[in-house]
Amino acid sequence: MELWYTEEHTPEVRFSIKVNRQLVSKKSAFQQIDVFESKEFGRFLTLDGYMMVTEKDEFIYHEMITHVPMAVNPQIKRVLVIGAGDGGTIRELTKYDTIEHIDMVEIDQEVVEISKQYLPHTAHKLDDERVHIYYEDGLKFVRRFENEYDLIIVDSTDPFGPGEDLFTREFYGNCYNALNADGILINQHESPFYAQDADAMVNAHAQLKATFPVSQVYQFHLPTYPSGHWLFGFASKRFDALKDIQVDTWKQLKLPTKYYNTELHCGAFALPNYVKELLDNE
Ligand code: SAM
Numbered sequence: 315m316e317l318w319y320t321e322e323h324t325p326e327v328r329f330s331i332k333v334n335r336q337l338v339s340k341k342s343a344f345q346q347i348d349v350f351e352s353k354e355f356g357r358f359l360t361l362d363g364y365m366m367v368t369e370k371d372e373f374i375y376h377e378m379i380t381h382v383p384m385a386v387n388p389q390i391k392r393v394l395v396i397g398a399g400d401g402g403t404i405r406e407l408t409k410y411d412t413i414e415h416i417d418m419v420e421i422d423q424e425v426v427e428i429s430k431q432y433l434p435h436t437a438h439k440l441d442d443e444r445v446h447i448y449y450e451d452g453l454k455f456v457r458r459f460e461n462e463y464d465l466i467i468v469d470s471t472d473p474f475g476p477g478e479d480l481f482t483r484e485f486y487g488n489c490y491n492a493l494n495a496d497g498i499l500i501n502q503h504e505s506p507f508y509a510q511d512a513d514a515m516v517n518a519h520a521q522l523k524a525t526f527p528v529s530q531v532y533q534f535h536l537p538t539y540p541s542g543h544w545l546f547g548f549a550s551k552r553f554d555a556l557k558d559i560q561v562d563t564w565k566q567l568k569l570p571t572k573y574y575n576t577e578l579h580c581g582a583f584a585l586p587n588y589v590k591e592l593l594d595n596e
Contacts, residue, residue, distance in 0.1 A: 319350050319358075321365060323540035324508050331355055331538075337432055342424035344476045349432045355538065357433055359400055361425070362475055365538050367400045369435050376402035376436070377574040378534040378582070379546055383465050383498045384410060385564040385579055386553050390464040391415065394492065396452035396480065397502075398469035399425030401437035407467075408439040409569050417463075419448045419455040421476050453479040459492035466493060468501040473514050481518050486525040486549075498550040503531060506589040507541035515545060519593050522549045530555050531593060532582040534573075545589075556583055 320330040331352050338349035348360045356369030367375070380403055384390060391414045395403055399420040407416055418440075420426055426447065429437040440447065448455060452470070466489050471477035479485055480501075489499050503518050505511040523529040526549035536544050548555045561576045585593070 319352070319360070321360070321363060324510065327508070327540075329538070329540070331358070338428055340424065340428070342422050344422045344424075345471075347422075347424055347428055349428060357435075358538070359425075359429065359433060361471055364472060366471070367402060367433065367436060368538050369433070371537050372400075372402050372436055374534055374536050374573045375544075376406045377571050378532070379403055379467055379469060379500055379502075380406035381564075381569075381571060381574040382532065382546070382548060382555065382579055382582070383467075383500050385560060385576060386548075386550075386555055386558050387464065387496060387498060388412065388560055388563045388567070389496075390498075392463050392465075393417070394419070394456070394459075394463045394466045396456070396466065396468045396470060397421075397477070398467070400429045400433055401426070401440045403467055403469045404442070404445055405436060405439040408442045408444065410567070414444060416442075416445045417448065418445060419450050419452045421449070421451050423449045451476075451479070453482075453485050453488070456485070456488045456492050461494045462492050464494060464496055464498070466497070466499045468499070470502050472502075472504070473517070481514065481521065483521040483524060486521050490525050490551075493551065495551055496553070498548065498553060499526065501547040501549070503545035503547040505539065505541055505544050506586075506592055507543050511540055512592060516592055518547060522547050525549070527551060528554055530583060531585060531589075533585060533589070534582060548583075556580060 317333045358368035395418045470480040473481040504515040530548040
């Protein structure tokens with residue numbers, strides 16, 4: 315008998331991965347958590363039936379969410395990460411010796427525990443001494459701070475379930491206050507391709523544009539997310555992701571990356587016409 319993981323990308327489109335076995339099936343206080351093992355994508359984590367990370371393609375997501383802001387301001391020292399329970403974003407951040415302090419706020423401790431046990435590939439740097447983990451709602455956590463962080467990364471689930479509040483103007487406004495004058499915010503910006511994801515993208519962009527003087531969008535290709543075409547938002551108080559990139563400084567760090575490089579960084583902000591139209595017309 316064959317076992318397949320199937321996710322509905324739209325009511326008309328399904329995406330399936332052949333599975334060897336299921337390693338975890340658990341309902342936490344916040345969501346359904348599953349881990350599967352497959353030949354093509356290795357182990358993968360889903361929350362409420364939506365793909366979060368696979369061993370095979372997670373490097374694309376985690377490198378793009380981290381190295382873009384770090385190349386614009388390699389002087390970043392204090393970072394807040396919201397969500398990110400699988401640990402991949404933290405793993406990339408800890409490659410920078412110059413980062414002094416990382417707060418991570420994850421609402422669901424079970425995601426972290428399960429990732430440590432079943433996804434060491436992404437979770438193995440969660441114990442770095444610079445990392446301080448808080449199990450709280452990111453929306454409430456960020457309210458407490460003013461002028462505290464150089465970088466906030468919102469590595470959240472989609473805008474329904476526990477992640478819903480992380481796409482609101484109130485949340486982005488609180489992030490603005492928690493950032494210092496050099497502050498950069500990166501957020502999970504959904505996808506332009508299918509209508510439901512595109513609505514979420516347009517909404518996220520509208521809220522960010524209303525909050526930050528600089529609000530840019532960049533793309534990457536992730537085989538296991540709906541349509542394979544996904545976006546991150548780059549918002550900041552003063553940095554422009556293209557004009558201010560410190561190419562030489564970043565290259566001198568000689569960090570090992572499999573997807574990110576500074577040429578790709580610049581290309582990622584060149585968006586297709588239909589995406590520009592969606593963003594411009596919001
Ligand atoms: N790369 C993933 C994606 O976009 O599919 C997201 C990775 S990570 C697993 C997302 C994490 O955000 C989850 O572990 C979830 O528990 C956490 N999360 C959702 N809502 C949150 C909230 N309000 N505060 C803090 N963490 C939250």
